[in-house]
Amino acid sequence: MSVTTGSAAPGGVSARGYLICxxxxxxxxxxxxxxxxxRFLSALVRPLVWLFIxxxxxxxxxxxxxxxxxxxxxxxxxxxxPGLIAMIQLFNGLQSSLSMVYDREVGAMRILLVSPYPRxxxxxxxxxxxxxxxxxxxYAFLLVAYFWDVQPDNPIGYLxxxxxxxxxxxxxxxxxxxxxxxxxxxxxxxxxxxxxxxxMFFASSALYPLWxxxxxxxxxxxxxxFNPFTHAVELIRFALYGQVEWTxxxxxxxxxxxxxxxxxxxxxxSVGLTGRRGGPDAAR
Numbered sequence: 001m002s003v004t005t006g007s008a009a010p011g012g013v014s015a016r017g018y019l020i021c022x023x024x025x026x027x028x029x030x031x032x033x034x035x036x037x038x039r040f041l042s043a044l045v046r047p048l049v050w051l052f053i054x055x056x057x058x059x060x061x062x063x064x065x066x067x068x069x070x071x072x073x074x075x076x077x078x079x080x081x082p083g084l085i086a087m088i089q090l091f092n093g094l095q096s097s098l099s100m101v102y103d104r105e106v107g108a109m110r111i112l113l114v115s116p117y118p119r120x121x122x123x124x125x126x127x128x129x130x131x132x133x134x135x136x137x138x139y140a141f142l143l144v145a146y147f148w149d150v151q152p153d154n155p156i157g158y159l160x161x162x163x164x165x166x167x168x169x170x171x172x173x174x175x176x177x178x179x180x181x182x183x184x185x186x187x188x189x190x191x192x193x194x195x196x197x198x199x200m201f202f203a204s205s206a207l208y209p210l211w212x213x214x215x216x217x218x219x220x221x222x223x224x225x226f227n228p229f230t231h232a233v234e235l236i237r238f239a240l241y242g243q244v245e246w247t248x249x250x251x252x253x254x255x256x257x258x259x260x261x262x263x264x265x266x267x268x269x270s271v272g273l274t275g276r277r278g279g280p281d282a283a284r
Contacts, residue, residue: 013116013117018117018121021122021125022121022128025122029096029133030129040140043092046088046091047084047085047087047141048144051077051081051148052148054080055080067209068238068243070241075150078150079209080206080207081150082237083207085141085142086172086229087201088137089134089168089169089232090197091197092134092172092173093134093169093172093173094176094193094196096126096130097130097173097177097180098176100126100177120260123177123263123267126177127170127173127174130173131165131169131170134169135162152241156242158240160242163239164238167235168235168252171256171259172232174256174263175228175255177263177267178259178260178262178263178266179192179196200229201229203223203229204224204229205224205230205233206230210225210230231245231251231252231255232248235248235249
C-alpha cells in the first residue's frame with residue numbers, strides 16, 4: 001500500500017499516507033467501540049459499582065486525612081475517583097490489546113503488518129485509537145460522578161487532567177501491546193489479563209493512601225511505590241487539581257518508553273516474537 005501524493009517518506013509512503021493510515025486505525029477502533037455497547041456499559045458499571053457501593057460502605061471507616069493535592073478533609077469517594085479513572089484506562093488498554101491478538105492473526109492488522117508502514121507507527125496508531133476510546137469512557141464516568149458530588153474543586157480540572165489521561169493511557173496501552181506479542185490465542189491472553197489487572201490495581205494508591213499501606217506493611221508499601229499504576233493514579237489525581245506530580249510524571253514517561261520499546265521489538269519481524277511464531281511476519 002502506497003500513496004503517491006504529497007512528500008515521500010522513508011519506505012515509499014507519503015506523509016499523507018501516514019495520516020490516512022492513522023485516521024483509519026482510529027476510525028476503525030471507534031466504530032468497533034460503538035458497535036460493542038456492552039463494552040461501554042461494562043467500562044462504566046465497573047467503576048461506578050466501586051464508587052457507589054464500595055466507597056459508600058467504607059466511608060466511615062476509611063476517612064482520608066489532608067494529603068496533597070487536597071487542602072481539606074475529603075470524602076473517600078473523592079479519594080478513589082482518580083484510581084477508578086486509571087482502572088478504566090487499564091481495562092481499556094488491555095481490551096484494546098486483546099483485539100490486537102485477533103487482528104494480528106486474521107483481522108485488518110494482519111494486512112497492515114505486512115505493509116510498508118513501520119511497525120512503530122502502526123503500534124502508535126493503535127495506541128492513539130485506544131486512548132481516544134478511553135477518553136470517552138473516562139469523561140462519561142466523570143459526568144456521572146459529577147452528579148454524585150465527586151468533582152474537582154475547580155471545573156478547569158476537567159481540562160488539566162486531559163494531558164495526564166493521554167500519558168497514562170499511552171503507558172497502559174503500550175504495556176498491553178507488549179503483552180499481546182507473547183500470545184497467539186485470545187483465550188490465553190484473556191486469562192493472563194486477570195493476573196495483571198488486579199495485582200496492579202490493589203497494590204497501588206488507588207484505594208488507600210500510601211501512608212496507610214506503609215503502616216500496615218513495609219514490603220507492600222515498597223511494592224506500591226514501584227508499581228507503575230500507582231504513579232498513573234497519582235498523576236491523574238494531581239492533574240485534576242491543576243498540579244503536576246513530577247515523580248509520577250517521570251515514571252509514567254519512562255515506563256511508556258520501555259513498554260513501547262518492548263512492543264516494537266516484539267513485533268519486529270527480524271528479531272521479535274511474532275515472526276518466530278509463524279504469524280503474519282513469516283510472510284515478510
